[in-house]
Amino acid sequence: MTALEFHDVRVRLGRGRHAAEVVRGVDLEVPSGTVAGLVGESGCGKSTLARAAVGLVPLASGRITPDRRRAVQLVFQDPYSSLDPRMSIGAAITEALPRSGRTAGEVARLLGLVGLEREHATRLPRHLSGGQRQRVALARALAARPEVVIADEITSSLDVSVQGMVLNLVREIQRELGLTLLFISHNLAVVRYVSDRVAVMSQGRVVEQGPVDAVMSDPQDPYTRTLLESIPRLRQ
Amino acid sequence: MRRLRSPLGVAAVVSLAFLLFAVVLGPVIWADDAVRTDTLALTQGASAAHPMGTDGLGRDVLARVMVAARPTIGLALLATGVAVAGGLLLGGLPAVLGRRAGRLVNGFIGLVVAFPGLLIALVLAVVLGTGGRSAALAIGLASVPAFARLTQTLAASVAGRDFVAAARVLGVGRVRMLVRHILPNIGEPLIVQATLGAGGALLAFAALSFLGLGVQAPDYDWGLLLNEGLNRVYLNPAAALAPGVAVVLAGLAFNVLGEFAAQVFGGRAAVTRPSGRSARPVPGDALTVTDLRVSYGDAAAVKGVSFTVAPGERVGLVGESGSGKSLTALAVSGLVEPPGVVSGSITAGETAMVFQDPMTSLNPALRVGTQLAEVARTHGRLARRAAWERAVTRLDDVHIAAAARVAAQYPHELSGGMRQRAMIAMGLMGGPRVIIADEPTTALDVTVQKQILDLLREVSSTTGAAILLISHDLAVVAQLCSRVLVMYAGVIVEDLTVERLLAGPAHPYTRALLASVPDMAADRSLPLATIPGRMPSPADPAAGCPFAPRCERADERCRNELPALEAGVRCWHPVDRPVASDAMRAGESGRDDLRVNDPRDNDPRVNGLRGNEVGS
Numbered sequence A: 001m002t003a004l005e006f007h008d009v010r011v012r013l014g015r016g017r018h019a020a021e022v023v024r025g026v027d028l029e030v031p032s033g034t035v036a037g038l039v040g041e042s043g044c045g046k047s048t049l050a051r052a053a054v055g056l057v058p059l060a061s062g063r064i065t066p067d068r069r070r071a072v073q074l075v076f077q078d079p080y081s082s083l084d085p086r087m088s089i090g091a092a093i094t095e096a097l098p099r100s101g102r103t104a105g106e107v108a109r110l111l112g113l114v115g116l117e118r119e120h121a122t123r124l125p126r127h128l129s130g131g132q133r134q135r136v137a138l139a140r141a142l143a144a145r146p147e148v149v150i151a152d153e154i155t156s157s158l159d160v161s162v163q164g165m166v167l168n169l170v171r172e173i174q175r176e177l178g179l180t181l182l183f184i185s186h187n188l189a190v191v192r193y194v195s196d197r198v199a200v201m202s203q204g205r206v207v208e209q210g211p212v213d214a215v216m217s218d219p220q221d222p223y224t225r226t227l228l229e230s231i232p233r234l235r236q
Numbered sequence B: 001m002r003r004l005r006s007p008l009g010v011a012a013v014v015s016l017a018f019l020l021f022a023v024v025l026g027p028v029i030w031a032d033d034a035v036r037t038d039t040l041a042l043t044q045g046a047s048a049a050h051p052m053g054t055d056g057l058g059r060d061v062l063a064r065v066m067v068a069a070r071p072t073i074g075l076a077l078l079a080t081g082v083a084v085a086g087g088l089l090l091g092g093l094p095a096v097l098g099r100r101a102g103r104l105v106n107g108f109i110g111l112v113v114a115f116p117g118l119l120i121a122l123v124l125a126v127v128l129g130t131g132g133r134s135a136a137l138a139i140g141l142a143s144v145p146a147f148a149r150l151t152q153t154l155a156a157s158v159a160g161r162d163f164v165a166a167a168r169v170l171g172v173g174r175v176r177m178l179v180r181h182i183l184p185n186i187g188e189p190l191i192v193q194a195t196l197g198a199g200g201a202l203l204a205f206a207a208l209s210f211l212g213l214g215v216q217a218p219d220y221d222w223g224l225l226l227n228e229g230l231n232r233v234y235l236n237p238a239a240a241l242a243p244g245v246a247v248v249l250a251g252l253a254f255n256v257l258g259e260f261a262a263q264v265f266g267g268r269a270a271v272t273r274p275s276g277r278s279a280r281p282v283p284g285d286a287l288t289v290t291d292l293r294v295s296y297g298d299a300a301a302v303k304g305v306s307f308t309v310a311p312g313e314r315v316g317l318v319g320e321s322g323s324g325k326s327l328t329a330l331a332v333s334g335l336v337e338p339p340g341v342v343s344g345s346i347t348a349g350e351t352a353m354v355f356q357d358p359m360t361s362l363n364p365a366l367r368v369g370t371q372l373a374e375v376a377r378t379h380g381r382l383a384r385r386a387a388w389e390r391a392v393t394r395l396d397d398v399h400i401a402a403a404a405r406v407a408a409q410y411p412h413e414l415s416g417g418m419r420q421r422a423m424i425a426m427g428l429m430g431g432p433r434v435i436i437a438d439e440p441t442t443a444l445d446v447t448v449q450k451q452i453l454d455l456l457r458e459v460s461s462t463t464g465a466a467i468l469l470i471s472h473d474l475a476v477v478a479q480l481c482s483r484v485l486v487m488y489a490g491v492i493v494e495d496l497t498v499e500r501l502l503a504g505p506a507h508p509y510t511r512a513l514l515a516s517v518p519d520m521a522a523d524r525s526l527p528l529a530t531i532p533g534r535m536p537s538p539a540d541p542a543a544g545c546p547f548a549p550r551c552e553r554a555d556e557r558c559r560n561e562l563p564a565l566e567a568g569v570r571c572w573h574p575v576d577r578p579v580a581s582d583a584m585r586a587g588e589s590g591r592d593d594l595r596v597n598d599p600r601d602n603d604p605r606v607n608g609l610r611g612n613e614v615g616s
């Protein structure tokens, strides 16, 4: 596997007078085969960083590796918008497979990997629940044989009762395949649960990063501290 | 099939039958009559033998009109085909070309779309030469820009969706992207537009032929017949009337078909009125709901909900999506729209609503202060000046710094948290006794979320307003409320204090829900607890406890009889041992009294898919 590295990445969005530097010099490394969490308030640039890593938005400066096509795959937040409503599950996964490996058996294997049945291949997205769709989105990303997967708020639009299943699945698959995973979420408890390391982002910059336990128990940056203090707690 | 029985459906079927009949059978039935010249009956008026009279050569006008249906409609369809093909090609180009070339094509489309279509058609008809086919081509080409614009706009909106981004990340090429992902998703509006366009083409075509630029004698179409008929209109008005009526009827038929297609594709249901009158809230102290039911046809989404919120009390309503919590909130505010039917009784004091997205409830065109002041003017009949001052005071009450300045701003100039504050301030203008907040912080960051929850708490303690907070997030509810109602499949399954929620609820569903939320102390070496299966849909008429298919405690009785809500729990076998909150952790979820399945047990890879049981 490969590490995911951001070197002084800057991204500008918008044109002309509305142009704004949304990512302002991010240095971040996700060591090979590990999970790094990325937290921060909405609008701080997490999604933009993710889109830059898969080539959906151009870099203003800096470097991201790996920068080979298809080597980095992105799983989107909203499983209702990330699957083509007119394309069967099987066709969507087939499209993601390398040309040489486009077989029904391979589609079935991937469906099995994410806990779906072979029969799901013929269904359309509208026949699946939100959690099942998110599993399909994950299978499609894995079909491209990526070295790195970025998950951008993949449980944010799911019910808590479903969130747990998707999180368990992500953890299992990551370990099984030894994937390098960047896990983006605004939910600190979720990030803490899946990640080895965590980076805190604010206004386009990474303000703090380190091992999950260290950052969560002994935050250095004032913003991280505010973030931790604001979390509603269920168990005292 | 039901749609076919709506008035529009019937009209569409009749129109289609009319068009098909004329096109398919017209020439077969009337071909002979249309060419037989009757030298004894030249240019006659209507008679029994010739219902629409005869033309200058004594041929039957009605027969000629019926025979002309095929070439007229055929050429109109040809024109439409040209327009659609050209429009798709031109409008699809920007999606296939690079950014810069795409912008160039867009500019070109914008330019040509500005010219009047009929003018282009006339010029092209003259340039391409007279004759039916060149006229069809002229009309088709003239409508290309409009179709191209439509295609391009629709394609651009689809291109912004995540599935297109996902395909790009997978390296899907531009042509395949257009053909496999974009076109199939814009097909329906295009078909509607093409059908409507066919009606327009038919009229344009009749006009060209009428002007002598279309079909040439000895061939004929409706336009040419109209021309001939008008020349002799004083001798036989019917000869002009018949082709005219045919053009109008066919044009209408295409329009009706287009409207019908729009309705079918758009999922716009024919308006159905609810059979009974819906129950509406009546004024009262704080909030009392008794046996509330909300149904859509046969599906009962809320199935008999009763609860009371006392003045100043803060109650949370939690449940997963589809459990009926938002519908309950809407019913309480009298906002359920037909075809939803509400029954039961609701008494509520002056109510204010706070929604997830304040942008949908604030008018983007009005200053924040103006919108707030309007409430005071209509409600409290305050003068303009006094109303504005009240608005600024309320904005100040919700801790908006520089309230006077913010009052003069427009909603889009505020941040999400500020907008939510403004929304709460607006709710306060009417002096509410009840504030219903539906997922008010779901779109906000944790730091802002905390501020809004603190604000709601403060508002309820200073004004004595009751708060009903609807949320899917147990932690948010625990932070603000003192009491929690847990909804599942349209019923309240548990009504408990927050202390009890944290210490260990009695209902198996509440316990499972609580255990599936990872918190900051969750053991990371263990899988999270999950709830196998999924909630039954409102259309599912199962008799017993709705949680039975997913509950380990379920027995025969659970499956057959719905338990009543007694002592705050709707369960035949509630967990009555109070357990320490620590025991709720996922790690100990295998314990018998906790009713939370070991996640490994419901791993679908182990168990396989049981119908729709594994529903994550």
Ligand SMILES: Nc1ncnc2c1ncn2[C@@H]1O[C@H](COP(=O)(O)OP(=O)(O)O)[C@@H](O)[C@H]1O
Pocket (backbone or CB within 6 Å): A013, A014, A015, A018, A019, A020, A022, A040, A041, A042, A043, A044, A045, A046, A047, A048, A049
């Ligand atoms: N097309 C755009 N033009 C200008 N600004 C944009 C555009 N898209 C997003 N932004 C801004 O970029 C910032 C970062 O957005 P995003 O990366 O989505 O943040 P996050 O994922 O952390 O919520 C936000 O302030 C957003 O308003």
Ligand code: SF4
Pocket (backbone or CB within 6 Å): B507, B508, B509, B545, B546, B547, B548, B549, B551, B552, B553, B554, B555, B558, B559, B563, B570, B571, B572, B573, B574
């Ligand atoms: S009534 Fe029976 S099935 Fe329903 S929650 Fe209680 S024990 Fe479970």
Ligand SMILES: [Mg+2]
Pocket (backbone or CB within 6 Å): A043, A046, A047, A048, A152, A153
């Ligand atoms: Mg984002």
